[in-house]
Amino acid sequence: MRFAVVVWWIGLSGCTTPGMLEPVEPLGAGGRQVSAEVGAHYSPEIDTSDVVVSTNVTGRFGLSPRVDMSVRGGTQGARWTTKVLLTPPESGGTRVAIAPGLGGAVAALPGLTTTTAGVVDFRLPVLIGVPLKDHELVVSVYGRDTLYFAGLSLLWGDMASAWSNQVSAGTSLGLRIHASPRFEVFPELQVEQPIWRSTSFDSDREGDLGNEWPTVNLQVGLMWRLGKGDEPS
Numbered sequence: 001m002r003f004a005v006v007v008w009w010i011g012l013s014g015c016t017t018p019g020m021l022e023p024v025e026p027l028g029a030g031g032r033q034v035s036a037e038v039g040a041h042y043s044p045e046i047d048t049s050d051v052v053v054s055t056n057v058t059g060r061f062g063l064s065p066r067v068d069m070s071v072r073g074g075t076q077g078a079r080w081t082t083k084v085l086l087t088p089p090e091s092g093g094t095r096v097a098i099a100p101g102l103g104g105a106v107a108a109l110p111g112l113t114t115t116t117a118g119v120v121d122f123r124l125p126v127l128i129g130v131p132l133k134d135h136e137l138v139v140s141v142y143g144r145d146t147l148y149f150a151g152l153s154l155l156w157g158d159m160a161s162a163w164s165n166q167v168s169a170g171t172s173l174g175l176r177i178h179a180s181p182r183f184e185v186f187p188e189l190q191v192e193q194p195i196w197r198s199t200s201f202d203s204d205r206e207g208d209l210g211n212e213w214p215t216v217n218l219q220v221g222l223m224w225r226l227g228k229g230d231e232p233s
Helices: 002-013
Strands: 031-042 052-062 067-074 077-085 095-098 101-109 113-132 135-154 159-180 183-201 215-227
Touching (some): 052 215, 135 183
Antiparallel strands (some): 031 215, 052 067, 067 077, 095 113, 101 113, 135 159, 183 215
8 A cells, every 4th residue: 555655645646746847849949938836636546635735846948949848856856858830930830849748756654664666657648739829728638657566675674566558648738828928827627538558566565556537737837937038929
């Protein structure tokens, strides 16, 4: 059960369930943006009705007219994302981009038994941005491969470990609102469903890693545009 509690907590409040909060429109070469984000995350895993709250900060950097890089950190662990715009940057219509990202988080629960658990995941989303006057409707669909791992050590020396590999699919819907030329508000709703999982324990200890139930995430990002990148269209 201790395995399940720690890995559920890191899975729900950690890096494995963040919303996308990724604009489709690129910053442009030399552009910079910082985002403060708060979210609420829920899953009916292990018979709990708790809603987990998260806070994160993201920095985005425009590497070229088509490519942005972002680094995210906070209560949801750390994540590195590279976004590549597939449609022409000068296009004023619907934009399409891919944004592969790698994330990770680690947590520990000390006591008579010390449990250390972590998550590493790779996500590949397709982002679709639909312009709505000065704003942008952002839809994403993605696949994600997640590796959970946990280790249990007792004061008298016994140890056990476990790992799980889980494949999930998800979608999100967000609205990027231009409040001013350099300030944006970005609310987003995301739903993710596990579709395959393999778990292994190195002992007879019972437990579980990963989620079997869908996770629902609601997040809001407050984004400030900095630097000399191309101005939003």
